[in-house]
Amino acid sequence: MQISIVIPLLNEQESLKELHDWIVQVMQSNHFSYEIIFIDDGSTDRSWETISELSKANANVKGIRFLKNFGKSQALHAGFKAAEGKVVITMDADLQDNPEEIPEMYQMIVQEGHHVVSGWKKKRYDSVITKNIPSKLFNWAARKTSGVKLHDFNCGLKAFNQKVVKTIEVSGEMHRYIPVLAKNAGFSDISEKVVQHQARKYGSTKFGAERFINGFLDLITIWFVSKFGRRPMHLFGAWGVLMFIVGFGFSLYLGIDKLFINPTGRLITQKPQFYIALTAMIIGTQLFLAGFIGEIMVRSRKNDTRYNISDKINL
Ligand SMILES: Nc1nc2c(ncn2[C@@H]2O[C@H](COP(=O)(O)OP(=O)(O)OP(=O)(O)O)[C@@H](O)[C@H]2O)c(=O)[nH]1
Numbered sequence: 001m002q003i004s005i006v007i008p009l010l011n012e013q014e015s016l017k018e019l020h021d022w023i024v025q026v027m028q029s030n031h032f033s034y035e036i037i038f039i040d041d042g043s044t045d046r047s048w049e050t051i052s053e054l055s056k057a058n059a060n061v062k063g064i065r066f067l068k069n070f071g072k073s074q075a076l077h078a079g080f081k082a083a084e085g086k087v088v089i090t091m092d093a094d095l096q097d098n099p100e101e102i103p104e105m106y107q108m109i110v111q112e113g114h115h116v117v118s119g120w121k122k123k124r125y126d127s128v129i130t131k132n133i134p135s136k137l138f139n140w141a142a143r144k145t146s147g148v149k150l151h152d153f154n155c156g157l158k159a160f161n162q163k164v165v166k167t168i169e170v171s172g173e174m175h176r177y178i179p180v181l182a183k184n185a186g187f188s189d190i191s192e193k194v195v196q197h198q199a200r201k202y203g204s205t206k207f208g209a210e211r212f213i214n215g216f217l218d219l220i221t222i223w224f225v226s227k228f229g230r231r232p233m234h235l236f237g238a239w240g241v242l243m244f245i246v247g248f249g250f251s252l253y254l255g256i257d258k259l260f261i262n263p264t265g266r267l268i269t270q271k272p273q274f275y276i277a278l279t280a281m282i283i284g285t286q287l288f289l290a291g292f293i294g295e296i297m298v299r300s301r302k303n304d305t306r307y308n309i310s311d312k313i314n315l
């Protein structure tokens, strides 16, 4: 199989049939062997019924339904696990991403050998205040922190070599940073393609302004986890020991001064060095303990299931 199209969705019943027909038309005119995997993440509308009808008419349509809403990242995780195509495409279900981009993205993976090709909505049809400006800021911060030079981290339309999606673990709210996860896993050939972007046609938006705040916090997490996730002691331990040494140095100074040099001088508790010594030693011990507990957790971590599937079609 050449292409797996993974489509996570939440309450997009109006768009699904139109999206399906459009994808099929592109796939057929390019003679691709393909599958479309819809992941219904606890929709409360008729999305699952629509997917099930589509799958009756087209055996290339597959479906996964979650018992409740587990989030876009978990949906992608489930889709990636099921995907069989050499190239795996992700796209939004709301008709904002154009399936006509798929053939060219496929070629970029197969012929040019990129690991990841990420869509770039260069010209957007969104509100300037609520989407464009925050999005520019967000992407700038993401580029600086992650070192992945993409203009548009939030674009749902992306293409991956199958090896990438089978290796990385998309968890939490990390769907915005799949290219960063790929880079951390060693798939460093990450490219970009300018893609068409449409205004939302049906239904309503699922992410509000909090996406940028959450997105930024996730970015810090990803930076931290990729650098120190497997060796927390190297960060906390180092700072802990450093702080403790500073505190200990001051205590030593105070002790020697009081005992041998200037026993009749000011009380130790009247000197600023006393408070510096106290705080530094307490913070140092705390940091050291954080590193220690972190190491224990890293060592005892088991694989945890993060979503539950209630139904499947053709899988
Ligand atoms: N699996 C899953 N998919 C989701 C969830 N929330 C949103 N989606 C899907 O993710 C895609 C993008 O969400 P949108 O609400 O369109 O976000 P957006 O495109 O930035 O915002 P608009 O421009 O208003 O459409 C759509 O296909 C949604 O159906 C979720 O909780 N789980």
Ligand SMILES: [Mg+2]
Pocket (backbone or CB within 6 Å): 092, 094, 096, 200
């Ligand atoms: Mg959308």
